[in-house]
Amino acid sequence: MRATGEKTWSVPDYPWGIVKLEPIVGRYVQLNDCRIYFEEAGQGIPLLCLHTAGSDGRQYRGVLNDAQITKNYRVIAFDMPWHGKSSPPAGWQNEDYRLTTGSYTGMIMDFIKALALERPVVMGCSIGGRIVLDLALKHARELRALVGLQTGAFVERYYDAAWLDHPEVHGGRACGAVAYGLMSPLSPEKERWETVWHYMQGGPGIFTGDLYFYQVEGDIRGRIGAIDTSVCPLYLLTGEYDYSASPRDTEAAAARIKGAKMTVMKGLGHFPMSENPEAFLGYLRPVLEEIRK
């Protein structure tokens, strides 16, 4: 199916098959002296997408390329500082990277204000699925809706993430191995290994630093009872193969948030939008349609 803005052609005498130009455009915004890379496609209601720990906005390539969504939504995915093509802050070499609730929510709201996004929908996965709960508490009036992918209020330390940042362990291979296991065996090989590849490209200590928020500082269990979904609707979508934020973990959080709408995504794992974009879009499109109306 040819989507609006999708350009394809073939180049005679080259064995590439069909060449396809995606509608996604990337650029940089400088925020707090840090170069932040973001990509966007589409027009309409802003849909800000938050990538997972140790990865980057490429995870949302399926959403950014979906003509049905970009018809009504301006889809934007930014790379957090230290991740993807965004810079780390000056002096990064002198410190250990650690994500906290305050710095995460702060950067999201700073980005929204910098791009003057009006009442965006914010969708986040994993650490992003956690931070939408904090956004629900602190910024409900500024947001149109929140979508948590693989949301849990807390994950205990069941393995030592320090091994992912050890000079005698190849960080890329180890981070990739961890990400590999979180995905569903039913997701397509190509998309699973693309997702692994992103993890293998992460900088030293970044995945570990994000997990500090996920497994230690970002415990939000004590606060989620106060979320008011009548001000800002909250949708929770969780892939059934995720064992880090399982459907049971999401249900436990949803049970304490009045009005939260939860859906289990059958056959999907921890990176639904990246490991199986096509299947994930089937779950996301009706949610976005409901938000739009």
Place this chain on the structure above:
Amino acid sequence: MIEGLAQLVNRDPAIVRWGRGMNETFMIEVGDRQYLLRIENGLIQKVEKGPFVMRTWRFAIRASRECWEKFWQKTPAPGWHDLFALLRRGDVKFEGDQRVLMAYLLYVKLVLAAPRNA
């Protein structure tokens, strides 16, 4: 299942390549049965079945027979598809040199999952 691992793994360069540089012996425990796997540069050189007397291994991975059987289903059920899923529930235990395990984690995962395609 473990006995046939050498044949399954060594014929598959897609698995062997992730074990390049690994020259170690590690132990897999299936219920009350222990196996020692000797790896040389990503190839399984030897699989020995216990019981053993005073053998050295670099790291060990222990789980019940029932757990491994669920893990080895062609398409495992959610929660039985990855070592770390088992770890979170306490259904598998890792012992010994964790650095070597983590350094070769992807290789070890692919090796242990190979019986699904037997």
